[in-house]
Amino acid sequence: MAEGELKLLGLWGSQFVNRVRMILEQKGLSYEYFEENFVNKSELLLKHNPVHKKVPVLIHGDRAICESLVILQYIDENWSGTGPPVLPANPYDRAIARFWAAYVDDKLLPLLIDTLKAETEEAKAEIIAGVHAVLEMLEGAFKKCSAGKSFFGGDSIGYLDVTLGSYLAWIRAEERISGAKLLDETKIPSLTEWGNRFLAADCVKKVLPSVERVEALARMLIAKEKSSRLAN
Amino acid sequence: MEEAKGEEVTLFGFWSSPFVHRVIWALNIKKIKYKYVEEDLCDKSALLLEHNPVYKKVPVLVYNGIAIADSLIIVEFIEETWKENSIMPQDPYEKAVARFWATAAGDGLWQFFITEGKEREEALTSVINNFELLEKELIGKNFFGGDRIGYLDISVGWISYGVPIFEEITEFKIITEQKFPLLHAWMEAFSNSEFVKDTLPPREKLSERYRNVWEAIMQKKN
Numbered sequence: 001m002a003e004g005e006l007k008l009l010g011l012w013g014s015q016f017v018n019r020v021r022m023i024l025e026q027k028g029l030s031y032e033y034f035e036e037n038f039v040n041k042s043e044l045l046l047k048h049n050p051v052h053k054k055v056p057v058l059i060h061g062d063r064a065i066c067e068s069l070v071i072l073q074y075i076d077e078n079w080s081g082t083g084p085p086v087l088p089a090n091p092y093d094r095a096i097a098r099f100w101a102a103y104v105d106d107k108l109l110p111l112l113i114d115t116l117k118a119e120t121e122e123a124k125a126e127i128i129a130g131v132h133a134v135l136e137m138l139e140g141a142f143k144k145c146s147a148g149k150s151f152f153g154g155d156s157i158g159y160l161d162v163t164l165g166s167y168l169a170w171i172r173a174e175e176r177i178s179g180a181k182l183l184d185e186t187k188i189p190s191l192t193e194w195g196n197r198f199l200a201a202d203c204v205k206k207v208l209p210s211v212e213r214v215e216a217l218a219r220m221l222i223a224k225e226k227s228s229r230l231a232n
Numbered sequence: 233m234e235e236a237k238g239e240e241v242t243l244f245g246f247w248s249s250p251f252v253h254r255v256i257w258a259l260n261i262k263k264i265k266y267k268y269v270e271e272d273l274c275d276k277s278a279l280l281l282e283h284n285p286v287y288k289k290v291p292v293l294v295y296n297g298i299a300i301a302d303s304l305i306i307v308e309f310i311e312e313t314w315k316e317n318s319i320m321p322q323d324p325y326e327k328a329v330a331r332f333w334a335t336a337a338g339d340g341l342w343q344f345f346i347t348e349g350k351e352r353e354e355a356l357t358s359v360i361n362n363f364e365l366l367e368k369e370l371i372g373k374n375f376f377g378g379d380r381i382g383y384l385d386i387s388v389g390w391i392s393y394g395v396p397i398f399e400e401i402t403e404f405k406i407i408t409e410q411k412f413p414l415l416h417a418w419m420e421a422f423s424n425s426e427f428v429k430d431t432l433p434p435r436e437k438l439s440e441r442y443r444n445v446w447e448a449i450m451q452k453k454n
Contacts, residue, residue, distance in 0.1 A: 099300070
């Protein structure tokens with residue numbers, strides 16, 4: 001397919017969008033990016049994702065692909081000859097990567113949303129403990145998946161790297177807001193090192209928003225939550 | 233039956249779980265011989281907890297000593313490991329569509345089942361919108377997979393018995409022949425297929441199970 005036929009609908013702060021952008025970057029695929037409005041969804045978005053009306057949506061010619069993890073697999077399978085693979089080749093390794101990616105979204109997303117709403121110190125402490133527990137689980141997963149290499153995907157960044165890695169901007173912003181250390185090298189040494197390698201990669205640097213920007217967004221959302229609670 | 237020398241496939245399941253049924257259907261289509269272990273969900277076996285320490289749930293597939301959890305992940309693993317009798321489409325876009333609907337098709341159905349009033353109305357709107365789109369996926373086909381049952385049929389197959397049971401308990405019909413002719417026909421074709429027919433527990437037993445679950449939830453709310 002000719003270049004210029006790929007479009008991506010997204011939101012700059014969305015970890016789901018950013019993981020897709022990182023893989024597109026790594027694969028060297030050009031695309032037209034459309035920044036959506038959180039409140040006023042575009043006609044293009046409503047047309048191409050009538051079910052969930054959410055980003056990311058990858059539009060490839062006349063095809064629309066929704067759901068970040070589905071999109072990552074589509075990119076992997078449609079451009080299998082270009083750039084490093086997204087998922088491993090072996091069926092068992094693929095199943096493990098899929099399992100942990102689903103686990104990441106299943107556990108981290110609700111915790112992230114809770115950080116925006118938490119009012120009391122107890123609530124905040126519980127969330128921090130929750131994030132620690134998830135990251136400790138992933139420390140173990142990293143050791144198994146990487147088998148001594150740099151990334152979950154081996155030598156290059158892959159499916160599970162970008163799924164978890166896309167949360168790093170939010171995790172680091174939350175560290176600043178809460179004062180708690182989440183990427184604690186004493187508790188999760190391998191994962192902390194992985195995080196540093198991940199953030200240094202080109203395809204990540206070009207995509208992941210700065211921690212300052214994400215912190216500002218998070219603070220704005222927290223304030224918004226607070227004022228809507230007080231209004232009720 | 234396909235089973236290479238020294239290979240062993242075990243499925244840990246629970247009789248009424250739609251997630252377990254997905255794996256059974258995939259194993260049947262692929263003609264894979266397996267050992268089935270029925271779990272007591274109130275008293276999970278040590279083996280299950282060892283094989284799925286993260287979620288402690290069924291289904292879990294154990295193949296040559298290694299464990300895979302999560303029904304859709306297991307189905308893709310089965311497809312990739314045993315090459316004969318393919319269930320996934322070949323085209324990457326068709327795969328993407330199937331993977332999307334595998335999880336989206338059920339959106340709203342559980343909420344419809346366990347809520348009332350305005351909440352139920354909202355859930356129903358979502359369900360009907362999804363079913364209208366799913367109906368379009370069946371145009372010109374007997375199954376979502378085309379002539380044969382495929383990954384999407386397996387993934388949403390629980391609708392073929394689950395929705396009629398929800399309809400019975402809530403006394404509200406969603407999938408009528410008039411409103412969703414293709415989906416209605418698909419439900420029948422799927423249930424009667426050789427790979428599905430003898431896999432399900434008796435309808436009355438399933439109905440009773442769903443009713444008990446529903447009553448327990450509704451009681452808790454009131």
